[in-house]
Amino acid sequence: MNNNLCFFQLSDTAVKLEAGLCAADFALTQNKESLVPSHFDSQQALELVVFGQTSIGQLHNLIAGSDIDINALTRINIRNRQSSYRFQVSSQNPAQSRQLLAQFSLKHNIEAALLKDAPSLSEPGLLVMDMDSTTIEIECIDEIAALAGVGQQVAEVTELAMQGKLDFAQSLVQRVAQLSGAPETVLAEVARDIPLMPGLKPLVASLKQHQWRVAIASGGFTYFADHLCQLLELDGAFANELEIINGRLTGKVSGDIVDADAKAQTLKILSDKFDLDHRQTVAMGDGANDLVMMNSAALGVAFKAKPLVLEQADASINHSGLDCLLHYLK
Known part of the structure; x- marks a missing residue:
């Protein structure tokens, strides 16, 4: 036109x-x-x-x-x-x-x-998204906790972390500890009917058509992030790994915790890997743990986010599906 x-x-x-x-x-x-x-x-x-x-x-x-x-x-x-x-x-x-x-x-x-200086849809770019309450409609750890009988305790800590009132790594350790002894099968039960956020599939499909790369950087768990990566044919998934021994959760996380800084580092790792201009990077999330990643991208988008995140984001999506992002790109 x-x-x-x-x-x-x-x-x-x-x-x-x-x-x-x-x-x-x-x-x-x-x-x-x-x-x-x-x-x-x-x-x-x-x-x-x-x-x-x-x-x-x-x-x-x-x-x-x-x-x-x-x-x-x-x-x-x-x-x-x-x-x-x-x-x-x-x-x-x-x-x-x-x-x-x-x-x-x-x-x-x-x-x-x-x-200001929004990335262009017509040029190759990178979108890195949070997982829980962004690419999917649930907080996986809350769903696991509900099935394990400790839903209320975990949900309260999750909310404090999302609002930025509790250090994420500390909150994750506290929440995962509550899951000790839960059977591994609860993970499969949550993943079986995992609800994708409206607009996710058309967003990914359209970005892929324009040679964009799409990935997940999550403070959640690899079990679900890897599932979504395969389901949507994403270009990467970074998350925390739950320790499982003899078919039961131990209440611990294996390896380093994927926190706010690790999410931001994911953005850099992927943009370097795919040789993409930083001006063509977008990060999207809903919680305080996403702010460093969002601030590291050329465009940081808050998706149905907490007030703290909404205040600091470059743009927001409050009522529509994820594919609203397509219109924020040039």
Whole structure:
């Protein structure tokens, strides 16, 4: 499609194109400077992404409430049967605008993102995702604990860790210790009907079609991460290994714990392995343990995340499936 910029005025009821012209035409006019805002820079401007179901009124309120100004409509994407609009925008305080945008999106049940230098779908890239409550709808350790009869004790510790109120490694040791003596068969029982997060399969399929690499970096367990890696034909899976002796869990983890730093290191290991530009890296997660990895990527996306994670992410997906990410990529 033609990617020329279109400049316009936006009210709460209508979008009015400036003189009915696009950027390619502006170069031929005498009043170009009056049409293009003085602070507009096509190379440096932020991008606002909203979806086709967003009403004009919502868009008007969104930009007003987020302290941003729209300069131009740059692209309309149709991906995985959804349409999205990319605007070049400006803000005096992008970090604050991103926070306001996230709050507006949550309150009004829409998806939107304020991005800068987003990776491109059309170029090879890398997506590394958390597993529990991100690629799958459950926390595996909570499911194992429920089957082992210690569900409440483990779930309480899991929640504290997700909120960043308890060191992850410490919390993992405490939770796994509760599983001591549980039969190995509980792992197979959880894996048998593991619920994939909506949008996961189309996201992976679309990224693969565009020569992207996709992997899991999880504070969960290899039993499930390896299962997903095989099921979805992923490019890697990194997780903790439960120690099992004589068919029973010992309540210990074998080897080093995959914590926040290890997740971030996974991103670097894989981008180096596949010779990918760092600008083409994305990390996605929902808990405090994902923040280091998300901050290490070119784009860190919070998926239905805890408030602490939502506050620090570059973008968020709060109501839609994982395939919403496709629209945040250029």
